[in-house]
Amino acid sequence: MSNVSKVLMLLAALSLSLLFFFPMWKIYLEAPQYPEGLEMHIWVNKLGGNTEYTLQNFNILNHYIGMEKINADSFAELKYMPYIVYFLIGSGIIVAFLNKRSLALTWLIMLIVGGAAGLLDFYLWLVKFGTNLDPKAPIKVPGMTYIPPFLGEKQLLNFKALSLPDIGGLAIGLAILLAAIAVYIEFIYRKKRYANKLQAA
Amino acid sequence: MDPRSTFKKLLPAAAFVAALAAMPVLQSCSKTDNKATGGATGSALSSDAASAVYVAPGKHDEYYSFLSGGFSGQVAVYGLPSGRLLKVIPVFSQNPENGYGYNENTKPMLNTSFGFVPWDDLHHPKLSRANETTDGRWLFVNGNNTPRIARIDLKTFETVEIVEIPNSAGNHCSPYPTNNNEYVVAGTRFSVPVTPEGKLQDVSLKEYKDKFRGTISFLKVDKDHGDMNLDFQIMVPGFDYDLANGGKGPSSDWIFFTSYNTEKAGTLKEVGASQNDKDYLLCVNWKLAAKYAAEGKAREIPANYAHNKMNHETNQATSTMKKSVKILLPEECPDMLYLIPVPKSPHGVDIDPSGENIVISGKLASVIPVHSFSKMQTAIKNKDYIGDINGIPVLKYESVLQAEVKEPGLGPLHTEFDGKGNAYSSMFVSSEVVKWSLKDFKVKDRIPVYYSIGHLMIPGGDTKNPSSKYLLAMNKITKDRYLPTGPELAQAGQLIDISGEKMKMLLDFPLIGEPHYAQAIAAEKIAPNSAKMYKLDANKHPYATKKEADTKVVKNGNRVDVYMTAIRSHLTPDNIEGIEVGNEVYFHVTNLEQDWDVPHGFAVMGAQNAELLIMPGATNTFKWVPTKTGVFPFYCTDFCSALHQEMQGYARVSPKGSNVPIAFSTGEKRKAPSQP
Incomplete structure (x- = not known):
C-alpha cells in the first residue's frame, strides 16, 4: 500500500475514537412549554441529554402516551458496541501498518456492515418504542403512533421532533470515506496509473 | 439662644x-x-x-x-x-x-x-x-x-x-x-x-x-x-x-x-x-x-x-x-x-x-x-x-x-x-x-x-x-x-x-x-x-424519598410518618389506611421532578394548616392532626400537567383505638410492612 493510503487508513481508524467523545445521534424535541428544548443524546455506550435529567423528563412525558421507559440498561447494544468499535480501531491501525490492500478492503466492508447494522438497529428501536404502547395509557389518540423520525423532522402531538446524526455518527461516515479513498487508490487509481505507465513504456 | x-x-x-x-x-x-x-x-x-x-x-x-x-x-x-x-x-x-x-x-x-x-x-x-x-x-x-x-x-x-x-x-x-x-x-x-x-x-x-x-x-x-x-x-x-x-x-x-x-x-x-x-x-x-x-x-x-x-x-x-x-x-x-x-x-x-x-x-x-x-x-x-x-x-x-x-x-x-x-x-x-x-x-x-x-x-x-x-x-x-x-x-x-x-x-x-x-x-x-430546581441527589432531608419504591407509612405510637413522592401525575402512596383521630400525621413529600418549573402542591381536606408547595428535588413536611373520622382526600394544588386533576388520593381516618392496620398503595396493592 502507498504511504497516502496508510495515512488514510490510520486516520479512518482513529476517527472512530470520536465515538467516545461525542454522541452518535441527537433527537431534539421542541414544544410550546419547552422553549429551552429537550435533547436526547445517543452515544455508542450510553444515553444522555442536554441536561443530566433529560432521560427522566423524556420518560415522564412519554408515560402519558404509554411509551415504555427508555432506560440505558435495556439496551444490550450499549454494552457490546464499544467492543466492536475498539476492535475496528485496533484492526484499522494494524491494517494501516500491514502492506495488504485486501485487508484494507475487508476492514472497509466490516465498517460499512457494522454501520448499516447500527442504523437498522436504531430504526427498529424507534419503531418498537413508537408503536409498543401501553393499552392503559392516559392519552390515546386513535390510530396514532409515536415513532420518532429516523432522520429529519416530524410532529408528534405537541412536540416537534428533529433527529440528526451528531459528531460521533458523522465520524463513522468519515471513517468510511477515508477508508474508501484508500481502497480506491489501491485498487483502481494505482492500477490505472500502472496501466498508463505500461502504455507509455 | x-x-x-x-x-x-x-x-x-x-x-x-x-x-x-x-x-x-x-x-x-x-x-x-x-x-x-x-x-x-x-x-x-x-x-x-x-x-x-x-x-x-x-x-x-x-x-x-x-x-x-x-x-x-x-x-x-x-x-x-x-x-x-x-x-x-x-x-x-x-x-x-x-x-x-x-x-x-x-x-x-x-x-x-x-x-x-x-x-x-x-x-x-x-x-x-x-x-x-x-x-x-x-x-x-x-x-x-x-x-x-x-x-x-x-x-x-x-x-x-x-x-x-x-x-x-x-x-x-x-x-x-x-x-x-x-x-x-x-x-x-x-x-x-x-x-x-x-x-x-x-x-x-x-x-x-x-x-x-x-x-x-x-x-x-x-x-x-x-x-x-x-x-x-x-x-x-x-x-x-x-x-x-x-x-x-x-x-x-x-x-x-x-x-x-x-x-x-x-x-x-x-x-x-x-x-x-x-x-x-x-x-x-x-x-x-x-x-x-x-x-x-x-x-x-x-x-x-x-x-x-x-x-x-x-x-x-x-x-x-x-x-x-x-x-x-x-x-x-x-x-x-x-x-x-x-x-x-x-x-x-x-x-x-x-x-x-x-x-x-x-x-x-x-x-x-x-x-x-x-x-x-x-x-x-x-x-x-x-x-x-x-x-x-x-x-x-x-x-x-x-x-x-x-x-x-x-x-x-x-x-x-x-x-x-x-x-x-x-x-x-x-x-x-x-x-x-x-x-x-x-x-x-x-x-x-x-x-x-x-x-x-x-x-x-x-x-x-x-x-x-x-x-x-x-x-x-x-x-x-x-x-x-x-x-x-x-x-x-x-x-x-x-x-x-x-x-x-x-x-x-x-x-x-x-x-x-x-x-x-x-x-x-x-x-x-438563578436556580432552576434542587438536585434530588443532593437532597439530605431526613425524610426524603428518592424513588417510588422507597415510599412507606410508618406508625410509631401517636405519630405517623408518610414518606410520599410526587411526580407527574401521581402521589405515591395515594391510598393510606390505619390513621386514627388525633394522630400526628407528617406527610414528607418529595418532588421527584428534575425539570424546570414543575412544582407540585399538597393539601389535605380539613387540615388546620396551609398547603405545601414543593420545588423539584425538594422535600417538604406537612403536619396534619385529623379531628374527625372518615375518608380525607388529598391532592396536588399546583396545576402541574394535563393529568393534574387526577393527581389525588385518599387517607382513611378511623376512631382512636381502632385496629385498622397501616396500609398504603398506589395502583397495585402492596403488602403493609410489619409494625415497628
Whole structure:
C-alpha cells in the first residue's frame, strides 16, 4: 500500500475514537412549554441529554402516551458496541501498518456492515418504542403512533421532533470515506496509473 | 439662644403648618386637573413614556427591583422599567401561598425569644456588596416590630437566615451594610430600659430619661456564604434612631445614624420629640468599634435571642437560642462616636457617591443640610466640640456644614444620587421629587408625585456606582390614582426618567403592602445564577424519598410518618389506611421532578394548616392532626400537567383505638410492612 493510503487508513481508524467523545445521534424535541428544548443524546455506550435529567423528563412525558421507559440498561447494544468499535480501531491501525490492500478492503466492508447494522438497529428501536404502547395509557389518540423520525423532522402531538446524526455518527461516515479513498487508490487509481505507465513504456 | 436660631426653629414649623393647611387645596386642584386631562400625570407624561417602559411579551426587564412590603412582612420583586410583579418573597410573615412558616421545614425561621412570631413590619431592603458596589448575592431586610434581620439568597429568592436583635426595640435603622459588606448594622428606634448588664427592666414609664437606652448592633457577614453573626453591640443614649447609611470612599470606615427624640420624651412623642431645634446625627467609626470589640473592650453580657438558618441540603430550618452578646460602652471607647447637630427630626442620611457629602433629610426642616466628611475629620482633629452627651462629643454644626440646599420643598425624607453629580430628594409634604446639584447645591428641577412620597430609589443610588436612568418614587397615598377598591387602597410606585435635564414621569403602578424602601440591580448580576430546581441527589432531608419504591407509612405510637413522592401525575402512596383521630400525621413529600418549573402542591381536606408547595428535588413536611373520622382526600394544588386533576388520593381516618392496620398503595396493592 502507498504511504497516502496508510495515512488514510490510520486516520479512518482513529476517527472512530470520536465515538467516545461525542454522541452518535441527537433527537431534539421542541414544544410550546419547552422553549429551552429537550435533547436526547445517543452515544455508542450510553444515553444522555442536554441536561443530566433529560432521560427522566423524556420518560415522564412519554408515560402519558404509554411509551415504555427508555432506560440505558435495556439496551444490550450499549454494552457490546464499544467492543466492536475498539476492535475496528485496533484492526484499522494494524491494517494501516500491514502492506495488504485486501485487508484494507475487508476492514472497509466490516465498517460499512457494522454501520448499516447500527442504523437498522436504531430504526427498529424507534419503531418498537413508537408503536409498543401501553393499552392503559392516559392519552390515546386513535390510530396514532409515536415513532420518532429516523432522520429529519416530524410532529408528534405537541412536540416537534428533529433527529440528526451528531459528531460521533458523522465520524463513522468519515471513517468510511477515508477508508474508501484508500481502497480506491489501491485498487483502481494505482492500477490505472500502472496501466498508463505500461502504455507509455 | 440667639435670635437667628429662634428664627430657624420657627421657620420649619411654620412651613410645615402651612403645608398641612395647603394639602387639601392642592389635592383638590390636582383632582380637577385629572378630569381635565384624562390622567393625573397627563401634562407631566412625556409622549414616549409608554415605549420607554414597554417590555415586549417574552422579553426581560433591565433591572430587578426589591421593594419592602412594610406591614406585609414580605419583599416584592418587580421588573423595571415595566413595573411587572415577578415574585413575592415571604420573610417575616407566614405565607399560605407556598406554606412558608406553616410547613415543618420553615416554621423554625419565625422563632424568636418571644416564641413563634408569624408577622413583622419589613422596612428596608439592602443588597449585599463587593468592591463597594452591589453584587447580587444576597438581600438583607429588617423586621421593625420584633427586632430581626433576615437574609434572602438571590440564587433561590428564599429567606435563608433570620437573626433576632437583643436589647433593641423598633429595629428601624436597619439593615445597613458597610461599604464592602463587612457588617450589616441595626439600630433601635424605640429605646427601652435595658441595663449595661443586658437586662430589660420592668420600670415605671416615668423613668424614660434615666433608664431607657438604644443599641447599635453589628452583624458580621461571612464573605463566602453570607451567614450573619451578631459580633457586638454599642450602647447609645436613649434617642430614637431612625435611618442609617454607611460611608464610601474616604468615609468607608464610618456609618451614620439619624436620631430624633433627643428630648427623651416618653409620651406624646409627636410633640415631645419635636421640641429641640436640633437633633443629632450619630457618626460611628465602625472600624474602630470592631477593633475595640476584638481587643476585648466589649463586655460579654447575658442575652437570649434566636438565630434561625435554613439548611439548603436538608431544606430544613433550625432555630438556635444564643445566650450572650458583647457590648461596648461609649464612655470606655474614645474616638468611636461623634454627634453632629442636624435640623430636628431627621429621617434619611445619605452619602453621595464620592463619600464626601453627607445629606440629611429632615422632615420638619426648611433646608437640606449637607455635611462634609473632610470638615468633620478636621473638626474632630481640632476638637471643635460644643459639648458632649454621655461622653460622646458633639461637633459644631457650622464647622462640619458643606452647604444648605435652600427651599427644597416641604418634608424632605430621603435622598439618592445619580452618576452625574445630582441628588434627588423626596418631599413627603409637598409630594414631589426634587433634583439638586452637588456642585452648587441649588435646586434644578422638581416633579410632582401622587401622593406623599416616602423613600425614593435609584438603582445603585446608595453606592458609588449609581444608574443615571431611572428613579422609583414610593408613594404612601393613592386615593384616586387607580380604580377604587373600597377603603383599603394600594400604595404606588412611580417610575421617573432621570436621564435628561428634566425629570419625566414614565409609569405608575400599584404595590403590595407598604414599600418603605427598595433596591434595584442590573438583571445580569442575578439572572444567570438563578436556580432552576434542587438536585434530588443532593437532597439530605431526613425524610426524603428518592424513588417510588422507597415510599412507606410508618406508625410509631401517636405519630405517623408518610414518606410520599410526587411526580407527574401521581402521589405515591395515594391510598393510606390505619390513621386514627388525633394522630400526628407528617406527610414528607418529595418532588421527584428534575425539570424546570414543575412544582407540585399538597393539601389535605380539613387540615388546620396551609398547603405545601414543593420545588423539584425538594422535600417538604406537612403536619396534619385529623379531628374527625372518615375518608380525607388529598391532592396536588399546583396545576402541574394535563393529568393534574387526577393527581389525588385518599387517607382513611378511623376512631382512636381502632385496629385498622397501616396500609398504603398506589395502583397495585402492596403488602403493609410489619409494625415497628
